[in-house]
Amino acid sequence: MTTDLDRLLLIRHFERALLDLFAKGELNGTTHTCLGQEIVPVALAPLLGPDDHVFSNHRGHGHYLARFDDPAGLLAEIMGREGAVCDGVGGSQHILREGYLSTGVQGESLPVAVGAALHLRGSGALACAYIGDGTWGEGAVYESLNLAALWGLPLLVVVEHNGIAQTTPTELAMSGTIGARCAAFGVAHTALPADDVSAIRTVLTPLVAAVRTGSPLVVEFAVNRLGPHSKGDDTRSGVSELRDWYRDMSDVTGFAEADARARDLVGSVVREVKARPLSTWGRQAVRRGA
Amino acid sequence: MRVVENLNHALHEVLAANPRAFLLGEDLLDPYGGAFKATRGLSTRFPSRVITTPISESAITGVGAGLALCGDTAIVEIMFSDFVTLAFDQIVNFAAKSVSMYGTRVPMRLIVRLPTGGGRGYGPTHSQSLQKHFIGVPGLDVYEMSPLHDNHAVFTQMIAAERPCVFFEDKVLYTKRMHEVDDLFTWDLTDGLARVHVDTPPDCVIIAPGGVTHRALAAMRRLLLEQEIVCTLLVPSRLHPLDAAPLVAVAREARSVVVAEESTAGGTWGAEVAHVLHRELWGVLRNPVALAHSADSIIPTASHLERAVLLTETTIHDTVLESLK
Structure with missing residues (x-):
């Protein structure tokens, strides 16, 4: 059985492997890793059902791996190999799978998530959109919060507030607070630390149940982005001093074994996917029931 | 029959034929029935599926795209096509991309209606013809209303194509008669x-x-x-x-x-x-x-x-x- 620790470690090693592949020149384009932010999607995973629609963003590998046990499909997507989730067309930040969509423009997914929530209203399912603190610079966020509250939609907005947008610290980009902005729209807001999976679930279980009946919610997690924005563009100093669940949990019983298992699993996925033929793009093939 | 009545009839037909068809836009509700009356009677007949919205062109276009992504048919009215610039991201970077960028084609029935053009004295920001900005976007179809094309047939075609569409409606046409051509021709x-x-x-x-x-x-x-x-x-x-x-x-x-x-x-x-x-x-x-x-x-x-x-x-x-x- 896959435990939360297994999932956390899978995401951690997957992201490390990507940076390693980039360093070796084996990946095309760019990628945004979620190193340090893994706890958020892992904590949320059992709170979301198969009928819920998840909207992810540019930093979405953890969101995907917490919802689907499919590191090979994701890596194949990023590497343009056979078996890729979207034939290698979308790449790291544009993925569609049943009940899951990621796209790369900041704030763009929120109105779409409102549309999905409108579709789902009354069914007990919800639309969940991951955004960052930097996303709050986009007007679409506010148009969407207004609609979600106005229409009583099952919309869960998960904010991974890592204090930095690419290279810009939040204090240079945001006046006031996310909580106050939510209050202005009459949208419930909860701020949580992202260091304890069980504690997060305890707090969120009743709140997410309320979302399902039409009370939109913004959950703001304080997280640390331990990696660069994309490949090797970190402008910060002192990143190694930031709190890291990986270090904190390293003396937990069984950690070393789980860590070795995840590292080996990712290593074998990398070897296996690299050996696959290039993906082919069936442009005209139609996908139903996305 | 005037063009606006033909258009109104087409919208009635679309909503009547499909219980998962929605119409969204600003000031659509009766008795006003939309700035150009194209949506007259629809909110009375289909109250749960004709949705009046705040002045949020980006969001309402995105909501339409979200409904379409979930398999519904969504028609979004932008009151003046000039304001579609506010929804450009949702149309070009989301809707048009979503049918095409995830490897296989994702069917999306989204129509963005765009009352357009000058000749009515509305001035520089309410009179433009912005069709050219949407020509050549992969995954996006561009249609224009015509007094020679029955709107129900055109809407049927746009919906059947399952691709996002922008539908430009020259405002001077609304009051003209359908299918009326000079008798020389x-x-x-x-x-x-x-x-x-x-x-x-x-x-x-x-x-x-x-x-x-x-x-x-x-x-x-x-x-x-x-x-x-x-x-x-x-x-x-x-x-x-x-x-x-x-x-x-x-x-x-x-x-x-x-x-x-x-x-x-x-x-x-x-x-x-x-x-x-x-x-x-x-x-x-x-x-x-x-x-x-x-x-x-x-x-x-x-x-x-x-x-x-x-x-x-x-x-x-x-x-x-x-x-x-």
Whole structure:
């Protein structure tokens, strides 16, 4: 059985492997890793059902791996190999799978998530959109919060507030607070630390149940982005001093074994996917029931 | 029947036929029924699926895309097409990409309705023809309303295509009558292409989107009566992707071709049509394809100033004469 620790470690090693592949020149384009932010999607995973629609963003590998046990499909997507989730067309930040969509423009997914929530209203399912603190610079966020509250939609907005947008610290980009902005729209807001999976679930279980009946919610997690924005563009100093669940949990019983298992699993996925033929793009093939 | 009534009838039909069809926009509700009355009666008949929205063009277009992604049919009205610039990201980067960028084609039934064009004195930010900004976006179809194309048939086609569409509605058409053509001419409709003609091979073929129909017909009448110049008018319903073959077939027989549109010049639909015709008929055309546009200008509010910049019957008349020199 896959435990939360297994999932956390899978995401951690997957992201490390990507940076390693980039360093070796084996990946095309760019990628945004979620190193340090893994706890958020892992904590949320059992709170979301198969009928819920998840909207992810540019930093979405953890969101995907917490919802689907499919590191090979994701890596194949990023590497343009056979078996890729979207034939290698979308790449790291544009993925569609049943009940899951990621796209790369900041704030763009929120109105779409409102549309999905409108579709789902009354069914007990919800639309969940991951955004960052930097996303709050986009007007679409506010148009969407207004609609979600106005229409009583099952919309869960998960904010991974890592204090930095690419290279810009939040204090240079945001006046006031996310909580106050939510209050202005009459949208419930909860701020949580992202260091304890069980504690997060305890707090969120009743709140997410309320979302399902039409009370939109913004959950703001304080997280640390331990990696660069994309490949090797970190402008910060002192990143190694930031709190890291990986270090904190390293003396937990069984950690070393789980860590070795995840590292080996990712290593074998990398070897296996690299050996696959290039993906082919069936442009005209139609996908139903996305 | 007036064009706006035909459009209203089409919207009624779409919502009646499909319990998962939605209509969203600003000020749609009865008794007002939308700024141009195209949605009159719909909110009374389908109260749960005709949704009035705040002034949030980006969000409501995204909501439409979200519904379409979930399998619903969504029609979004932007009150004036000028404001579609606020929804450009949702149309170009989300809806058009979503049908195409995830490897396999994702069906999406999203229609963005865009009341467009000048001639009603609404001034520089409520009168533009922005079609050209949507030409050539992969995954996005561009249609224009026409007095010769039944709107229900056009909406049926747009929905069946399962691709996001922008539907430009020239505001001057709303009060015109459907299917009413000058009695000097006869007209027919084949595969979405309307043709207005006389029983003589044309000197000039005029190609125009629906909103220009009446101006083109007026120019054709004058040319025929005053100078015995025979023109054929072609009005496609779908502007992009363009089905060029029937245009090429008609243009081949003429001495000249004019593409007339209300847009300002530069990177336009008409230039795209001209390019296709030049490529297909190089060595056959006797003259370069000529373009008729509005002036390179903002659109003033005062009626006499507005008339001075917009594409008119005279612009088309003069362009046809010039093309035959």
